[in-house]
Amino acid sequence: MDKKPTTAPKGRQQPRVKIEDVARKANVSPATVSRVLNHPEIVRPELRDRVMRHIADLSYTRDSAARALKSGRMRTIGIIVPTLALGIFAEGVEALQNRLSESGYTLFIANSQYDQRRELQELQSLIERGIDGIVLVGGSHERELRALIEQAAVPVITTYVSKAVGGIPAIGIDNESATREMTDYLRRLGHVHFGAIANVVPASNDRSRARLDGIQRALSEAGIPLKPTQIIKADYSLAQGRSALRQLLNDHPDTTAVICTTDTLAIGAMAEARKMGLAVPGSLSITGFDDIELAAQMDPPLTTISVPAAEIGRGAADYLINAISGSPVPKSVLLPYRLVMRASTAPPRPGERPVRRQQARDQ
Amino acid sequence: MDKKPTTAPKGRQQPRVKIEDVARKANVSPATVSRVLNHPEIVRPELRDRVMRHIADLSYTRDSAARALKSGRMRTIGIIVPTLALGIFAEGVEALQNRLSESGYTLFIANSQYDQRRELQELQSLIERGIDGIVLVGGSHERELRALIEQAAVPVITTYVSKAVGGIPAIGIDNESATREMTDYLRRLGHVHFGAIANVVPASNDRSRARLDGIQRALSEAGIPLKPTQIIKADYSLAQGRSALRQLLNDHPDTTAVICTTDTLAIGAMAEARKMGLAVPGSLSITGFDDIELAAQMDPPLTTISVPAAEIGRGAADYLINAISGSPVPKSVLLPYRLVMRASTAPPRPGERPVRRQQARDQ
DNA sequence: TTGTAAGCGTTATCAC
DNA sequence: GTGATAACGCTTACAA
Numbered sequence: 001m002d003k004k005p006t007t008a009p010k011g012r013q014q015p016r017v018k019i020e021d022v023a024r025k026a027n028v029s030p031a032t033v034s035r036v037l038n039h040p041e042i043v044r045p046e047l048r049d050r051v052m053r054h055i056a057d058l059s060y061t062r063d064s065a066a067r068a069l070k071s072g073r074m075r076t077i078g079i080i081v082p083t084l085a086l087g088i089f090a091e092g093v094e095a096l097q098n099r100l101s102e103s104g105y106t107l108f109i110a111n112s113q114y115d116q117r118r119e120l121q122e123l124q125s126l127i128e129r130g131i132d133g134i135v136l137v138g139g140s141h142e143r144e145l146r147a148l149i150e151q152a153a154v155p156v157i158t159t160y161v162s163k164a165v166g167g168i169p170a171i172g173i174d175n176e177s178a179t180r181e182m183t184d185y186l187r188r189l190g191h192v193h194f195g196a197i198a199n200v201v202p203a204s205n206d207r208s209r210a211r212l213d214g215i216q217r218a219l220s221e222a223g224i225p226l227k228p229t230q231i232i233k234a235d236y237s238l239a240q241g242r243s244a245l246r247q248l249l250n251d252h253p254d255t256t257a258v259i260c261t262t263d264t265l266a267i268g269a270m271a272e273a274r275k276m277g278l279a280v281p282g283s284l285s286i287t288g289f290d291d292i293e294l295a296a297q298m299d300p301p302l303t304t305i306s307v308p309a310a311e312i313g314r315g316a317a318d319y320l321i322n323a324i325s326g327s328p329v330p331k332s333v334l335l336p337y338r339l340v341m342r343a344s345t346a347p348p349r350p351g352e353r354p355v356r357r358q359q360a361r362d363q
Numbered sequence: 364m365d366k367k368p369t370t371a372p373k374g375r376q377q378p379r380v381k382i383e384d385v386a387r388k389a390n391v392s393p394a395t396v397s398r399v400l401n402h403p404e405i406v407r408p409e410l411r412d413r414v415m416r417h418i419a420d421l422s423y424t425r426d427s428a429a430r431a432l433k434s435g436r437m438r439t440i441g442i443i444v445p446t447l448a449l450g451i452f453a454e455g456v457e458a459l460q461n462r463l464s465e466s467g468y469t470l471f472i473a474n475s476q477y478d479q480r481r482e483l484q485e486l487q488s489l490i491e492r493g494i495d496g497i498v499l500v501g502g503s504h505e506r507e508l509r510a511l512i513e514q515a516a517v518p519v520i521t522t523y524v525s526k527a528v529g530g531i532p533a534i535g536i537d538n539e540s541a542t543r544e545m546t547d548y549l550r551r552l553g554h555v556h557f558g559a560i561a562n563v564v565p566a567s568n569d570r571s572r573a574r575l576d577g578i579q580r581a582l583s584e585a586g587i588p589l590k591p592t593q594i595i596k597a598d599y600s601l602a603q604g605r606s607a608l609r610q611l612l613n614d615h616p617d618t619t620a621v622i623c624t625t626d627t628l629a630i631g632a633m634a635e636a637r638k639m640g641l642a643v644p645g646s647l648s649i650t651g652f653d654d655i656e657l658a659a660q661m662d663p664p665l666t667t668i669s670v671p672a673a674e675i676g677r678g679a680a681d682y683l684i685n686a687i688s689g690s691p692v693p694k695s696v697l698l699p700y701r702l703v704m705r706a707s708t709a710p711p712r713p714g715e716r717p718v719r720r721q722q723a724r725d726q
Numbered sequence: 727t728t729g730t731a732a733g734c735g736t737t738a739t740c741a742c
Numbered sequence: 743g744t745g746a747t748a749a750c751g752c753t754t755a756c757a758a
């Protein structure tokens with residue numbers, strides 16, 4: 001490790017060039033320079049050009065702190081994600097940032113590690129920074145959060161869910177409806193013996209909760225409600241997908257379809273199935289959620305729900321930019337998901353599994 | 364899509380509570396309130412408590428723009444990553460953010476999409492925002508970048524590489540040495556027929572370039588230099604890992620070891636090998652780089668290089684915090700990587716290959 | 727059309 | 743130990 005210590009360059013040593021310097025060089029008043037920058041159309045073209053030249057010459061840039069102080073606007077948005085480790089959030093953040101950048105906004109990022117207490121602290125810190133808008137994930141938050149946001153009078157939007165909760169507008173998909181649809185699809189394939197693997201740890205993850213609800217309701221309505229032991233609770237790691245499948249099949253060897261609330265869990269489940277010598281989808285259908293890049297590349301490719309993360313990010317940016325400028329904004333934005341049927345699902349094959357199926361589907 | 368438009372709440376409508384309000388309520392001068400906040404130890408305890416109570420009562424928070432204007436410090440760091448889609452960057456960013464948050468700093472995030480021109484623009488925007496420090500990735504940048512940074516007199520550090528380039532200190536691993544070690548390891552296993560799959564698209568990716576260099580140099584020194592057709596250039600997608608392996612084996616059917624500069628490429632290569640009926644590691648050894656979560660979960664688990672992304676992020680934070688405060692900082696920080704030997708590598712089995720290959724093709 | 731000048735909210739430097 | 747006061751760099755009435 002190269003540790004030769006040198007003294008760091010201390011902050012701005014050369015005093016920053018300011019508007020007054022430009023004004024002096026251009027022989028105009030600071031106000032004119034400011035106008036050239038902010039309302040070029042009201043400055044005489046000839047003068048404007050001269051000023052602009054000097055601005056470029058001195059490579060002058062405005063001090064954003066001073067601007068913010070004067071205008072009350074930071075041109076800054078904050079986002080708090082549970083974690084960046086999940087590609088789905090990373091993708092949304094990236095899209096958000098790109099769109100904001102186009103509009104001259106900059107993005108503060110913070111992460112809560114799925115800890116609502118910490119989310120509140122980060123929000124506090126963001127608000128103190130004077131952000132003009134805030135992006136959250138999901139609808140499950142600490143009590144104080146709403147008061148904090150209201151007091152700061154900062155526009156807010158929550159993402160990856162579709163229903164406004166507690167007055168906070170949302171942009172995202174209907175998670176419950178998505179897993180309902182997935183469940184129905186599997187039912188139509190002929191499956192009767194289901195299992196669910198859900199990343200409902202921690203409990204604050206309301207997206208996964210909704211996904212699990214969708215599965216449970218669809219099956220209840222179909223008259224084959226899930227028993228508690230048919231629901232394996234996990235976090236979002238691949239390893240837990242593995243152990244969850246093992247546990248599920250241990251308790252319910254007749255399972256023919258496993259619905260996971262996350263691709264990562266599904267991929268773990270697939271890996272375990274392979275290890276157990278179970279053919280997918282021959283002996284066991286497995287489904288995921290999110291449609292991460294890897295899903296399509298699995299062997300077999302994973303049937304899953306595609307979540308429009310980039311659109312969510314862009315939409316959140318647009319929402320906030322409009323809200324800040326006082327433009328009309330929707331109460332919430334429901335984005336479509338897509339059920340992507342690939343090769344990890346198929347009709348169950350009666351007879352081939354330990355347990356008899358009265359299934360009528362042909363192969 | 365729920366589109367009922369409502370009028371957005373416009374910016375701060377209630378005037379923000381300021382230091383003067385607290386001062387009036389507490390019957391002290393604004394200066395005292397400021398001191399309570401910034402140097403509590405020099406204020407009479409009794410007075411201090413009273414002021415603090417009123418601060419809490421009004422839930423007063425300091426205006427960061429005004430503070431920044433006065434102090435010249437924004438307590439803000441910026442980072443520009445090529446993309447957030449790569450887990451390795453997301454992990455580093457998260458660690459960076461966590462450490463900064465502990466120290467009262469907030470992180471601006473921007474992404475360049477591997478476009479150096481865009482990196483420069485984002486940097487410009489960050490500097491205008493008055494950031495106190497900047498984190499970059501890699502050592503390959505636009506010409507103007509250095510001048511910009513120097514002029515702004517902002518401490519900077521580049522990450523995921525270990526050598527300071529052009530006066531910009533670095534924190535990360537020695538990528539070239541890592542692949543060298545990987546290559547040597549495979550050589551010791553007995554491999555002679557190598558192939559490399561490198562994500563050297565786009566060319567600005569100097570980390571991958573260094574990784575490829577490591578492979579090439581190690582093999583040159585061993586007297587078995589790689590032919591151009593033994594090097595497949597790719598981007599960083601799994602799909603390209605697949606096609607790269609196919610092309611490689613097409614041109615060089617006798618290949619027994621494939622070194623990839625990225626886990627994702629390696630996983631793609633493994634998937635393709637399986638599809639071609641090639642046993643890994645029996646017929647073909649495959650290695651990755653990064654040690655993403657999935658690597659250990661593959662079947663077989665992937666031999667790879669573990670990159671300490673979280674340490675890089677934390678280290679970058681510490682570096683900048685020290686640099687900003689004028690504390691001594693190292694010229695660069697070389698972090699150790701780890702060669703993680705798992706089951707995707709084994710000694711070559713001469714003679715067994717050609718036959719299998721044919722069988723695989725015919726299927 | 728351009729210049730003058732008054733703040734924006736905070737903190738540091740002075741007096742007291 | 744505490745209070746008045748003067749910046750920090752910019753924008754915008756208002757005046758010219």
